[in-house]
Amino acid sequence: MPISDPDALLEVSRIEAGYGKISVLHGVSLRIAAGEVVSLLGPNGAGKTTLLRAITGLLPLTAGTVRFDGRDMRDAGPRGSARAGLVHVVEGHRIFTQLSVTDNLLLAAYDLPRRERPVRIEEALAAFPEIAAKRHDRGGALSGGQQQMLAVAQGLVRRPRLLLLDEPSAGLSPVLVGRVLGAVADLRAAGTAVLLVEQLIDKALAVSDRVYAMAQGRVVLEAKADESGLHERLERAYFGQTVEA
Ligand SMILES: Nc1ncnc2c1ncn2[C@@H]1O[C@H](COP(=O)(O)OP(=O)(O)O)[C@@H](O)[C@H]1O
Numbered sequence: 001m002p003i004s005d006p007d008a009l010l011e012v013s014r015i016e017a018g019y020g021k022i023s024v025l026h027g028v029s030l031r032i033a034a035g036e037v038v039s040l041l042g043p044n045g046a047g048k049t050t051l052l053r054a055i056t057g058l059l060p061l062t063a064g065t066v067r068f069d070g071r072d073m074r075d076a077g078p079r080g081s082a083r084a085g086l087v088h089v090v091e092g093h094r095i096f097t098q099l100s101v102t103d104n105l106l107l108a109a110y111d112l113p114r115r116e117r118p119v120r121i122e123e124a125l126a127a128f129p130e131i132a133a134k135r136h137d138r139g140g141a142l143s144g145g146q147q148q149m150l151a152v153a154q155g156l157v158r159r160p161r162l163l164l165l166d167e168p169s170a171g172l173s174p175v176l177v178g179r180v181l182g183a184v185a186d187l188r189a190a191g192t193a194v195l196l197v198e199q200l201i202d203k204a205l206a207v208s209d210r211v212y213a214m215a216q217g218r219v220v221l222e223a224k225a226d227e228s229g230l231h232e233r234l235e236r237a238y239f240g241q242t243v244e245a
């Protein structure tokens with residue numbers, strides 16, 4: 001890979017990060033082009049969530065670089081990242097159950113110009129008609145799946161150029177998983193790039209252009225989502241073996 005890829009929207013180069021003395025990411029590189037949907041797979045503890053945190057400034061890098069839209073994000077922090085269009089819906093994100101659906105979305109729009117907020121809220125609700133129908137209800141009145149849709153909608157309010165989704169379908173019934181991943185397919189059709197962390201491999205691949213797998217803090221596989229033999233390669237990757245292309 002060249003030092004800097006002019007076509008990449010996100011370019012992560014050899015980053016290292018961790019928690020205190022515990023290093024978790026050992027030289028992770030990946031890139032995402034504008035409009036591309038990329039799955040990030042791997043077993044529990046592989047470092048997927050840590051990678052997303054490092055990308056959006058929730059965790060400092062100890063080495064390497066994150067470039068977004070040609071800009072070094074080192075000093076951007078989570079807010080600067082979100083403002084640049086690099087939006088992270090964190091793992092297990094909880095909505096405010098006492099606030100209405102609309103107010104939850106308004107919170108996500110807090111730093112946008114006042115007249116822009118209703119526009120963004122309508123855009124986000126358009127992605128999820130079933131929560132749009134409950135816009136005046138309290139968040140707590142939504143089903144678990146609808147609450148997860150609302151969490152994704154909070155990310156959409158930012159009008160992301162790249163949306164990072166960390167297990168948005170965790171704990172959902174198959175029907176609701178389909179609904180949430182359907183929203184990813186819609187984003188793809190609309191030209192929004194997505195980095196999707198997902199446990200359900202087949203469902204993730206079905207909405208993705210490419211895939212990375214991580215194990216033990218390293219990228220161990222990169223492939224197109226429709227490559228033949230991908231399943232076998234992923235299985236081996238899950239056990240931490242580097243898999244030849
Ligand atoms: N806040 C934390 N403090 C210390 N270690 C952590 C913390 N969060 C995660 N880890 C460790 O970092 C490693 C990667 O975790 P994580 O990024 O959550 O993996 P994944 O999202 O792939 O399941 C694991 O060994 C985990 O125990």
Ligand SMILES: [Mg+2]
Pocket residue numbers: 048049050091166
């Ligand atoms: Mg995780």
